[in-house]
Amino acid sequence: MTSFCFLFIWILAQTYRFLKRRPVLVVIGTSVGFTLVILSFKWGFMCSNVQPQMYVKKICMDHTNGNSVGNLCEELCQLRGITSISCQTFHMGKESVFSGHWRNNSMFFKLPKDPNRHTTLHWLDDTNKKIYPSEVDFSSMIVTNVKLRFNISVDTIDAKKMSYIHYAQKGALREVEMENVWRLLQDNEYLALLLYAKFDIFPQLVGSCGALYAVQKLHPISRYSHLMSLYDSNGEWVKRIKLSVMILDFLKQLENELPEPLHICDVKIDHFGVTRDFKKIQYLDLDSVHPLSIANQITGDGSPCKQHSDCDYFDCRSFCNLITYKCQHGVVNNNLQIVCEKIFLGWVMSGRVVIPGLLLSPRSPRVLLDLLELCANPDGESGTPRAPASKEVRDRLHKLLSHLT
Incomplete structure (x- = not known):
């Protein structure tokens, strides 16, 4: 909880x-x-298991009618296929988020928010017949979509691979498969899972059925940060330090080991998950994960503003041009600053910590607290911090935490 x-x-x-x-x-x-x-x-504080059952029923009806394909369709629609389906709280960004078990593996099932709001793949001729793009044109559409959303150039061969759903049932119409693929590729999270799979920074994509897809289930690190953390044991404190070191390693990977640095613009403690072996942190909610160039476009799109916060995109903060009163600036903070502020220190309201973060404890040495304050508010601003935490601060923090373990 x-x-x-x-x-x-x-x-x-x-x-x-x-x-x-x-x-x-x-x-x-x-x-x-x-x-x-x-x-x-x-x-999202509460949910009902009726909701996922309704989504599964609808997906299975579409599958029976030949409108949904994917490797999970048969399993979802069999009584003994995917079991232990239950709803999940705190997932307002998705239309449906629920968990289930398949072949001794735990998974999260996700459906894009309003999956019908996507660019129509087909068009109608004079006789109202559906006309679909050719395979070449479809691959070109995928190339353009990837470039626009993640500023990544994929060749036609990779685009061709992305145009198919692996393990789609035999006999499925190619047009239905193309419709399903196009719906999935409009979802920021699904596309990120495909594009960054080889970097092992996000959960593994298990499969899909129609617009519904499943990912590997990880344990949110929120279980290690709660209202009782001010009274925890030394063992729990050490465990949270190790998690924090893994988060710093994860942020370094996002910045240095990808085609372009990735910004996680909606930072919540529930969005970080730890693998079963407790050796690696991965990010669980990718709706607001974007390359720096795309994040800069979002915050500097020229939209009207009256104050700096009008140009913010969740936790990716920017500046309002107070001469033109337009958002014309890119992201001014970075992942490390956000994590220090919201994850390591905790939830602050009216200048007071309401819920302690991973590193806020009576066991926290003064030198650590001072370093976290510098990381969370690099320029010592009185309002919302709008400056990036430096690499020097990250290295000092990593060294200090490693020493504390």
């Missing part, structure tokens, strides 16, 4: 205790409680 969930449950409990002593407010309290439950579903 995440730190946010602990906080939410605590708020509900305190509200109940308060109203219990005041019978006059019972009716109001019941209404407030009902509203909180509704909002908890909307915001």
